[in-house]
Amino acid sequence: MDMPQVARCQVRECAYNSSGACHALAITVGDENTAKCDTFFAIPQKGGDPQAVGRVGACKVTACLYNDMLECQAASITVDMPNGEADCMTFREE
Ligand code: SF4
Numbered sequence: 001m002d003m004p005q006v007a008r009c010q011v012r013e014c015a016y017n018s019s020g021a022c023h024a025l026a027i028t029v030g031d032e033n034t035a036k037c038d039t040f041f042a043i044p045q046k047g048g049d050p051q052a053v054g055r056v057g058a059c060k061v062t063a064c065l066y067n068d069m070l071e072c073q074a075a076s077i078t079v080d081m082p083n084g085e086a087d088c089m090t091f092r093e094e
């Protein structure tokens with residue numbers, strides 16, 4: 001299994017985000033019921049590897065079409081904050 005890239009993340013207040021890109025080496029998405037980015041962390045300090053594009057290390061949303069054995073198998077994902085939470089916009093209900 002390959003870890004999909006976070007192709008775009010619009011959650012600029014996250015410590016791992018710079019200029020609309022995620023730089024966490026491996027994010028975790030979800031609890032079982034909501035496809036939120038569980039790695040989101042809002043502090044003034046920046047983190048992650050600025051040379052790296054974020055990837056999805058694990059996904060706990062078993063109801064997603066792309067979830068296989070608790071891993072994300074989408075080609076890539078995007079993350080945004082449409083309702084005040086950092087949500088995986090690639091989530092598709094199975
Ligand atoms: S994908 Fe998650 S960890 Fe990465 S920048 Fe966006 S909110 Fe932060």
